[in-house]
Amino acid sequence: MLRVAVLVSGGGTNLQAIIDRIEDGTIKNTEIVMVISNNKNAKALQRAEKHHIPSMCISPKDFESRAVFNQTLLKTLMDLNVDLIVLAGFMVVIPPEMIQNFRNRIINVHPSLIPSFCGTGYYGLRVHEAALARGVKVSGATVHFVDEGTDTGPIILQKAVEIKTGDTPEILQRRIMEQAEWQIMPKAIDLIAAGKVKVEDGRVIIEEETA
Known part of the structure; x- marks a missing residue:
C-alpha cells in the first residue's frame, strides 16, 4: 500500500480529484495518510475531514524561523513513514533537506x-x-x-x-x-503505486503494460 501525504494551501481541487479516484478504485493500492496545509483556513482541510482523512496545519507563521518550520515539516513526514509526497497547490518553497530525504518521491x-x-x-x-x-x-x-x-x-x-x-x-x-x-495527477500516483515509474539519468521511464 502506497502511503501518501498531500500538501495543500487552498481549495484542494487536485486533492479532491485524488480522493475521488482512490475511492472509485482508479488509483489502486494507495491511501492518503495525511493532508497537511500551511493555511488553517484552507478548504482542502474541510475536504479531508469530509472523507475522514487525517489533516493538520503546519504554517511557517507559527514558528520562530523558516528553518524550524522546515525541520518540523520534514520530521512530521518522516514520522508518518510516507512513500510519496504530493504537492497539490502547496504555496510554500520545499526545503532542500526535504528533497534530499525524499528524492524522486515528491511530485507536483x-x-x-x-x-x-x-x-x-x-x-x-x-x-x-x-x-x-x-x-x-x-x-x-x-x-x-x-x-x-x-x-x-x-x-x-x-x-x-x-x-x-x-x-x-x-x-x-x-x-x-x-x-x-x-x-x-491521479494517473501518475497509480503508476507509482504500481511500481511502474523509474528515473534514469534525469528522465522518467514508465514501464509499459505487458499483454
Missing part, C-alpha cells in the same frame, strides 16, 4: 506543458496569462518529480489542452484543471 502538478511557462514567478493565473499573451494554441499540465530547481524535476506525465478564441486566464485555468490536472 504544474499548469503548463513544461518547459513552457514554468519556473520562478509562474504560478496560478500568471501561467495562463503568459500563455494567452504569447498566443500559443495549446497549453496543458505536467506532473513531475520535485528537485532543487523550480519546475525542473523529471517529467512523469503531460497532457495538452486546446486554447480557444476568447479564453480568459480564468476560463483556461478551469479547462486545464478539468481536462489535464485532475486526470494526470
Whole structure:
C-alpha cells in the first residue's frame, strides 16, 4: 500500500480529484495518510475531514524561523513513514533537506506543458496569462518529480489542452484543471503505486503494460 501525504494551501481541487479516484478504485493500492496545509483556513482541510482523512496545519507563521518550520515539516513526514509526497497547490518553497530525504518521491502538478511557462514567478493565473499573451494554441499540465530547481524535476506525465478564441486566464485555468490536472495527477500516483515509474539519468521511464 502506497502511503501518501498531500500538501495543500487552498481549495484542494487536485486533492479532491485524488480522493475521488482512490475511492472509485482508479488509483489502486494507495491511501492518503495525511493532508497537511500551511493555511488553517484552507478548504482542502474541510475536504479531508469530509472523507475522514487525517489533516493538520503546519504554517511557517507559527514558528520562530523558516528553518524550524522546515525541520518540523520534514520530521512530521518522516514520522508518518510516507512513500510519496504530493504537492497539490502547496504555496510554500520545499526545503532542500526535504528533497534530499525524499528524492524522486515528491511530485507536483504544474499548469503548463513544461518547459513552457514554468519556473520562478509562474504560478496560478500568471501561467495562463503568459500563455494567452504569447498566443500559443495549446497549453496543458505536467506532473513531475520535485528537485532543487523550480519546475525542473523529471517529467512523469503531460497532457495538452486546446486554447480557444476568447479564453480568459480564468476560463483556461478551469479547462486545464478539468481536462489535464485532475486526470494526470491521479494517473501518475497509480503508476507509482504500481511500481511502474523509474528515473534514469534525469528522465522518467514508465514501464509499459505487458499483454
